[in-house]
Amino acid sequence: MFKDCWALAVDAQEATSQSCQVSFKLKKKMSGAATGCEAEGDRVDLAEQSLLNKMIRRCLVRNRNQVEVLQADPTSPLYSVRTFEELRLKPELLKGVYEMGFNRPSRIQENALPMMLAQPAQNLIAQSQSGTGKTAAFSLAMLSHVNTANKWTQCLCIAPTYELALQIGQVIEQMGKFLPDVKLAYAVRGNRMVRGVKLQEHIVIGTPGTVLDWCTKYKLIDPKRITMFVLDEADVMIATQGHRDQSIRIQRQLSNECQMLLFSATFEDSVWTFAEQLVPDPNIIRLKRDEETLDTIKQFYVLCGDKEEKFTALCDLYGSLTVAQAMIFCHTRRMAAWLAASLTEEGHQVALLSGEMTVEQRAAVIERFRSGKEKVLVTTNVCSRGIDVEQVTLVVNFDLPVNMDGSADNETYLHRIGRTGRFGKRGFAVNMVDSKRSMDIINQIEMHFNRKIKKLDTGNSEEMETLLN
Numbered sequence: 327m328f329k330d331c332w333a334l335a336v337d338a339q340e341a342t343s344q345s346c347q348v349s350f351k352l353k354k355k356m357s358g359a360a361t362g363c364e365a366e367g368d369r370v371d372l373a374e375q376s377l378l379n380k381m382i383r384r385c386l387v388r389n390r391n392q393v394e395v396l397q398a399d400p401t402s403p404l405y406s407v408r409t410f411e412e413l414r415l416k417p418e419l420l421k422g423v424y425e426m427g428f429n430r431p432s433r434i435q436e437n438a439l440p441m442m443l444a445q446p447a448q449n450l451i452a453q454s455q456s457g458t459g460k461t462a463a464f465s466l467a468m469l470s471h472v473n474t475a476n477k478w479t480q481c482l483c484i485a486p487t488y489e490l491a492l493q494i495g496q497v498i499e500q501m502g503k504f505l506p507d508v509k510l511a512y513a514v515r516g517n518r519m520v521r522g523v524k525l526q527e528h529i530v531i532g533t534p535g536t537v538l539d540w541c542t543k544y545k546l547i548d549p550k551r552i553t554m555f556v557l558d559e560a561d562v563m564i565a566t567q568g569h570r571d572q573s574i575r576i577q578r579q580l581s582n583e584c585q586m587l588l589f590s591a592t593f594e595d596s597v598w599t600f601a602e603q604l605v606p607d608p609n610i611i612r613l614k615r616d617e618e619t620l621d622t623i624k625q626f627y628v629l630c631g632d633k634e635e636k637f638t639a640l641c642d643l644y645g646s647l648t649v650a651q652a653m654i655f656c657h658t659r660r661m662a663a664w665l666a667a668s669l670t671e672e673g674h675q676v677a678l679l680s681g682e683m684t685v686e687q688r689a690a691v692i693e694r695f696r697s698g699k700e701k702v703l704v705t706t707n708v709c710s711r712g713i714d715v716e717q718v719t720l721v722v723n724f725d726l727p728v729n730m731d732g733s734a735d736n737e738t739y740l741h742r743i744g745r746t747g748r749f750g751k752r753g754f755a756v757n758m759v760d761s762k763r764s765m766d767i768i769n770q771i772e773m774h775f776n777r778k779i780k781k782l783d784t785g786n787s788e789e790m791e792t793l794l795n
């Protein structure tokens with residue numbers, strides 16, 4: 327049954343992937359921070375992923391974990407708030423917060439907001455997963471901080487890309503709806519200003535390169551008059567070429583009294599080193615992400631010879647399971663396109679998501695899938711994270727997730743199959759094994775998570791019946 331064709335197939339696909347390269351060029355260019363770990367497969371661009379998550383998110387990501395707080399001065403009292411009223415905000419700002427439908431502070435906001443609004447000012451490094459309310463928190467802090475009587479820039483916020491900067495601006499505009507005197511400017515590419523004329527906008531949001539130009543070359547902002555500096559998405563920032571140095575150069579021009587706030591969704595050592603360079607004497611707030619659990623997911627593997635056999639197995643599987651919706655993961659765009667076309671020919675309603683699409687196109691595909699317009703979503707790694715579709719009962723790894731060195735990519739496996747079995751429901755994960763190498767990967771995954779992955783014979787309907795129900 328085994329033919330060691332997996333690696334050859336990927337090589338062959340990539341060698342003939344001219345069409346993919348053309349569409350790469352067509353794609354709207356974003357200053358991206360690709361992880362680079364999917365050299366042969368579809369690339370995950372951190373900034374795009376973050377933007378996509380924001381676009382498809384409908385509400386706050388609730389987190390059950392305790393917030394961990396490390397204070398710069400451990401003897402000072404630690405405040406946390408349960409309501410927005412306790413923060414004594416300007417009434418117009420409070421009105422804006424409530425208009426956004428925020429009834430009470432999120433987990434991270436409970437501790438972060440009092441710290442950000444404290445007098446004298448305190449520095450903060452905050453880490454919590456995407457969607458837990460960081461942007462809303464620092465937007466509120468900036469709006470609260472501004473003194474509209476002063477006609478100069480007081481708050482400076484930097485984000486990794488133009489699109490992410492605009493997203494932050496939208497939150498500020500929405501939250502500051504009842505504060506018409508607070509003015510906002512975007513330091514992003516294409517926004518041309520008159521050299522040497524100081525801005526009167528109180529808040530400037532932008533990307534590091536343009537912000538640096540506005541401070542140094544064009545002298546539109548006096549960095550010494552900035553009293554609140556926010557750096558968002560530090561993890562994405564340092565993965566983007568040049569942004570680390572530019573951020574540090576901006577920070578060096580600020581006064582010692584300026585309040586520094588840094589946010590990140592993840593906190594590897596590299597982010598930590600960067601954060602410490604930028605934020606002196608920080609308070610630190612961390613919220614661990616809720617662990618994805620495999621407990622509600624039944625895991626299987628199916629032995630196949632080649633992609634056609636995998637396809638047949640998939641169709642058999644789909645025929646014998648009552649599947650609400652399914653997500654199928656492929657390694658390359660080319661494989662995903664082939665599979666989507668083959669499934670469509672078989673009469674399935676299929677959505678295809680892959681890296682050559684713009685973020686807007688991807689968001690639209692995910693919305694359609696969520697609303698049930700298509701029952702099957704075929705995708706590459708570009709969307710293995712962040713999508714919550716309650717009705718997904720089956721996840722298929724048409725190609726197994728692998729690292730550059732060919733070993734099992736356990737983290738991606740967890741994220742992929744974590745798309746099913748959510749919200750307390752039962753889910754199935756099926757892995758297609760087409761080589762000795764992919765069997766090794768299954769064994770590695772089994773060992774890593776200490777969970778049995780059972781063999782499934784999709785040709786045996788009786789066995790399938792017993793195992794799957």
Ligand SMILES: Nc1ncnc2c1ncn2[C@@H]1O[C@H](COP(=O)(O)OP(=O)(O)OP(=O)(O)O)[C@@H](O)[C@H]1O
Pocket residue numbers: 376379380383384385386387426427428429430431432435454455456457458459460461462463591
């Ligand atoms: N206190 C709150 N109550 C209800 N909803 C909230 C609250 N704070 C934020 N939200 C909403 O939750 C979602 C996520 O918030 P936000 O964008 O601030 O999170 P984030 O941690 O900055 O995410 P990311 O890292 O992706 O930027 C948004 O839709 C936002 O409007």
